[in-house]
Amino acid sequence: MRKLTGTVVSDKMQKTRIVTVEWQKKHPRYGKYYKVTSRFKAHDENNEYKTGDKVVIQETRPKSKDKRWVIVSKI
Numbered sequence: 001m002r003k004l005t006g007t008v009v010s011d012k013m014q015k016t017r018i019v020t021v022e023w024q025k026k027h028p029r030y031g032k033y034y035k036v037t038s039r040f041k042a043h044d045e046n047n048e049y050k051t052g053d054k055v056v057i058q059e060t061r062p063k064s065k066d067k068r069w070v071i072v073s074k075i
Contacts, residue, residue, distance in 0.1 A: 001059040005075065008053045009039070017044045017071060019057050042069040049074065 006021035019042045024033045042057045049055055054075040062068050 003056055003058050003072070004040075004069075005054065005056055006040070008049050008051055008055055011044075011047075011049065011051050015044055015047060016067060017042050017049055017055075019055060019069070019071070021057075040069045041067045042071045043067055044071050 004019075004021045006019040008017045009020045010018040019040050020037055021040065022035055022037050025036045026033050040057060042055075043060070043063050049071055056072045056075065057069045058072045059068060060070045063070070
């Protein structure tokens with residue numbers, strides 16, 4: 001299962017956090033690196049992670065319509 005490192009950007013939902021993951025991608029023609037950002041809804045059973053926390057998320061079975069990630073630990 002995939003593991004990604006990101007930052008919690010929203011903690012307004014119960015048992016759910018929105019985590020932003022950023023990485024750099026290289027343009028195929030020009031060779032310039034640019035930033036790519038993705039937002040994932042991740043499960044947080046005890047509501048323990050807050051906005052600004054650096055976390056590790058792991059892929060899991062679908063928990064709801066949009067949630068397919070769970071927060072594993074804080075960095």
